Every structure is written in structure tokens, then in C-alpha cells.
Amino acid sequence: MRHNSGRLRRMLAIAVVGAGLSGLALADRLLESHRNIAVFEARGRCGGRILSHMLNPPSTRDEVTVDLGPTWVWPGQQPRIAALAKRLGLELFRQWDQGHSLYQAGPNAMPQMFTDTETHADAWRIKGGCGQLVAGLAHGLPDPMLHLQHQLLRLTDCGTHIGLEFKTGQGLAHYQARQVVLAVPPRLLADSVMFEPALAPNLRQLMKDTPTWMAGHAKALLVYREAFWRRQGYSGNAWLHYPGTVLAEVYDACPAHGESAALFGFFGLPSALRASHRDHLEAWTVQQLARLFGAEAAHPLQAIIQDWSAETFTATRHDQMPPASHPAYGHRPLRLDHWQDKLYFCGTETAQTHGGYLEGALEASERVFTALTL
Numbered sequence: 001m002r003h004n005s006g007r008l009r010r011m012l013a014i015a016v017v018g019a020g021l022s023g024l025a026l027a028d029r030l031l032e033s034h035r036n037i038a039v040f041e042a043r044g045r046c047g048g049r050i051l052s053h054m055l056n057p058p059s060t061r062d063e064v065t066v067d068l069g070p071t072w073v074w075p076g077q078q079p080r081i082a083a084l085a086k087r088l089g090l091e092l093f094r095q096w097d098q099g100h101s102l103y104q105a106g107p108n109a110m111p112q113m114f115t116d117t118e119t120h121a122d123a124w125r126i127k128g129g130c131g132q133l134v135a136g137l138a139h140g141l142p143d144p145m146l147h148l149q150h151q152l153l154r155l156t157d158c159g160t161h162i163g164l165e166f167k168t169g170q171g172l173a174h175y176q177a178r179q180v181v182l183a184v185p186p187r188l189l190a191d192s193v194m195f196e197p198a199l200a201p202n203l204r205q206l207m208k209d210t211p212t213w214m215a216g217h218a219k220a221l222l223v224y225r226e227a228f229w230r231r232q233g234y235s236g237n238a239w240l241h242y243p244g245t246v247l248a249e250v251y252d253a254c255p256a257h258g259e260s261a262a263l264f265g266f267f268g269l270p271s272a273l274r275a276s277h278r279d280h281l282e283a284w285t286v287q288q289l290a291r292l293f294g295a296e297a298a299h300p301l302q303a304i305i306q307d308w309s310a311e312t313f314t315a316t317r318h319d320q321m322p323p324a325s326h327p328a329y330g331h332r333p334l335r336l337d338h339w340q341d342k343l344y345f346c347g348t349e350t351a352q353t354h355g356g357y358l359e360g361a362l363e364a365s366e367r368v369f370t371a372l373t374l
Contacts, residue, residue: 015177020048023183052129068306088136213356215319227261329355
């Protein structure tokens, strides 16, 4: 990905902060009218919580791309994602669900087999990973427009424009924009950005109270030479709902084509336990999969663990315990303009429907684009 540390020579019309799916999709739409815009991202890469990682396991010729963030799309229910994937020429394939699924009620209980035809009935995956959405959108942005490793520290309402202060690898950088779009989780903004003048107390509290989707979670992904569980008649799906389980959910993560195979799971251990036992997580994960699927699961070619709760630009201290159910998103104050039409919130947590999902990220960008171009 690109890095541009130079200062802009003229005032920006629009500054988009956050190069996740929502921010990139908004910038992509704004390009149609050739606006003087820039996109700023704290990380050294685009994508935010979308993270597709390419592995080259030993003893195989395959390259395996795995999703460490969002994995599934539901094109039948998500028209924006379906349209974007089609426009970018991406190939979708169904989530593997054939065979017996497993349920384990306790650490010493025998896993029970059952047939599950509902969990992933409409779920599809993107060949090459969800990162293909990010790569396709970022590729269309001119080089000078994208500024990586720019962490937003302060926003100042200057009346006719907004001043932005960023922390970069070279020190502080200052920019000005007539309008600013914050395509960053509201809770993260409340925790790390200074607003001058201060935002209204009720708005700031709402930002703090809005959970960042998946910020408290972690995923484990293990690559194997073959999908032995399919050969054994298993779907790869497993649910382990008991206190102390290492993984709470397991799914097939095989690529669309190729000889290699993969399983992934969501951790059931809370973030504090994951942090204190980080060196043991891989071994515990392998042991648990071997108890579920047999001895072949004990010998992965490669394993990777992605703990989003440990990501500075994803989670705050308030995200360490994930919500018990899907949060309510799209609160009205986060969908309105602020600072007299100069400041907007974007991102999937601001979507009225599909909040938390990739579709919600596109819905939010669509809403803000309409507001900016009215």
C-alpha cells in the first residue's frame, strides 16, 4: 500500500478519515465528481477490520488466502455488497456446509452430530478473501489522495472549515478541510480524538456506548494439507458452548479451489485470558480441534491467530468484553451532520440497517455521499 507524507498545497474540500470499506467506498463515489478530497488512515494498510492474509504453507504448492476479519457476505440480502463485488469482477462461492455439524455441551462431553442446513444457507465467500473489496476500491484512488500512517489526534471547528491534526511517522501533520467524514468506529473516536469545541455530552456518551463490532473478538485459523473433515463426513461446523472453551465456534475455511484446506474458529476465551496465555493459544486450539475431528487435526501446516481486542486502531478498553447480542446501531445523532454541515460520522456502526456488517459500511457511505452532494 502507499504512503504519502507530503502536505497538501490547498484546502481540501473533503477529508475522509478511515480507509476501511466505508471510507474507501465514499472516496470512490466522490471521485466521480473529481472533488478535491483526501483519505487518511492510521494503519499502514487499508481495510480496517477487513484483513485477508495470504499464507504459503510448507510442503504445498498452494497459496491460501484467509480472512482474519469479516468472512461472509449474503448477496441475496445485501444488494450493495453484491453490486460492488460484481463491479469489481469478484468471484463468490458458497460457504461449505455439507456433512454433519458438531455440538459439544461440556469439556468432557462427547461431541454430538446433527444436520445443520440453516446457519450458512445464504452465506457466500469471496474468492481471494474480503480484502479483494478493499484492494479493488483502493486501486482506483490516485496516489496523492491516500495517506497511510496518519493517526487523527484533534479536530478543530474553525468556522469556515475544520482543522485536522495527525500523528505520523515524521511527527505532526496539519490539514484543513471544508468538510470532514469520520469513517472510524464512534467509540474509538471518543477514546482517542480531541474535538474543539467539545461535542455535546449526550453525543459523546453515545459514541462511548456504541460497541465496535467484533472489536473484542479473536479468530484462529489453521491450514491443512487436505480437508480431512469433509472426507470423514463433517461440515467443519462446530459449536462449543461451555465455560472455559478455547474456541466457541468452528467453521470450514477452505479456499474456492486448490489442494490445501483450512478451518477457522472464534475464541470463547475472553480477551484478558487470551492476553495472559498468548503463548499457549495455538497449542490449545490444535488440541481442541483434534478432540473434535480426530488425530489429523493435530498436525496443521500453519496456524495464525488474530486478536482484534489487542489492535490499537480497532479496540478500546471498553471493547474487551463483547456484547452478548448484536448491538443496536444507526442511532440518529450519528447519522446527522455536526458543526453546521462540516462534520459527518460514517462506518458500519452508523448504519440504520445491516449495522456491523460489510453491507452496513456501504450503506453508511451511501448516506454520507448523498448528504455531501445535495
